[in-house]
Amino acid sequence: MESQRLQLKKLISMKKVFIAFAALGFFAACQPKTAEIVEEVKKVEEVKVSTMLRPGTDAEMAGMALYTNNCGKCHDLPVISEHSIERWNKVLPPMIKKSKLDEAQGANVTAYVNWQLGL
Ligand code: HEC
Numbered sequence: 001m002e003s004q005r006l007q008l009k010k011l012i013s014m015k016k017v018f019i020a021f022a023a024l025g026f027f028a029a030c031q032p033k034t035a036e037i038v039e040e041v042k043k044v045e046e047v048k049v050s051t052m053l054r055p056g057t058d059a060e061m062a063g064m065a066l067y068t069n070n071c072g073k074c075h076d077l078p079v080i081s082e083h084s085i086e087r088w089n090k091v092l093p094p095m096i097k098k099s100k101l102d103e104a105q106g107a108n109v110t111a112y113v114n115w116q117l118g119l
Helices: 002-030 034-049 060-068 086-099 103-114
Strands: none
Touching: 034 086, 086 103
């Protein structure tokens, strides 16, 4: 009788150990590995760098002022990223003419838009 109870106790404690290990394995499987996390962070950093603009040149900065002061007169100031590069190539030259900017100013505005497009 006594030994039977002891065996039962042993069995129960073994079961507990088994459950503990199973739980541990489960959690380990769910946790992303450190290497994977590092890889993920690297990817995010790459995206950040690729979408970050370099500082503007003097021409680009001058173009930004001209753009801000002249391109919002007839319509809202256009958001550069809302138009494709192809669209800008078509639209910008006539808009520069409409704004009555001279050639040097036009070149600066074009440089500014290209810079903002990441070109
Ligand atoms: C004298 C008024 C006038 C000025 C100044 C002007 N625009 Fe416009 N813009 C228009 C008109 C009118 C339209 C819509 C009709 C068209 O496309 O010609 C337009 C349309 C646009 C569009 C939309 C084109 C499309 O269909 O995708 C963009 C982008 C734009 N302008 C950019 C600019 C920029 C950049 C400047 C400054 C260099 C500028 N505009 C200055 C009159 C102006």
